[in-house]
Amino acid sequence: MEKYYIKIVDWQKIYFILKGARGIRVYREEATRQFVENVYFIMRTGAQWRELPAYYGKWRSVHKRYKSWYCKGVWNHILALLSKDCDREVVMIDATIVRAHPCAAGYEKG
Numbered sequence: 001m002e003k004y005y006i007k008i009v010d011w012q013k014i015y016f017i018l019k020g021a022r023g024i025r026v027y028r029e030e031a032t033r034q035f036v037e038n039v040y041f042i043m044r045t046g047a048q049w050r051e052l053p054a055y056y057g058k059w060r061s062v063h064k065r066y067k068s069w070y071c072k073g074v075w076n077h078i079l080a081l082l083s084k085d086c087d088r089e090v091v092m093i094d095a096t097i098v099r100a101h102p103c104a105a106g107y108e109k110g
Contacts, residue, residue, distance in 0.1 A: 004037055005044070011036075017081050023072045038062045 011033060018026045026032045038056045042049060052059040069075060
């Protein structure tokens with residue numbers, strides 16, 4: 001894979017966390033980075049696992065490993081450690097979950 005979306009500085013932090021995590025194997029940095037990039041692609045695009053591009057590898061293998069790491073709490077551990085260094089410069093709100101009363105859209109009763 002030629003292009004990575006995770007910045008090298010961020011990847012170094014993630015890889016350091018992964019090397020210390022229990023219950024997972026991270027022997028080859030390049031293979032581990034490709035897997036994390038695969039997961040990042042799915043989370044960034046919101047695509048289904050089956051829509052993972054072929055150059056990322058077999059979607060079923062990626063999903064299986066993702067699920068394994070999820071069950072072991074690896075993703076929560078990474079998020080907890082990375083969120084400690086959060087600068088809160090950018091905060092994102094997803095408006096698709098904000099509910100508004102019908103009258104907010106101009107609905108007239110009757």
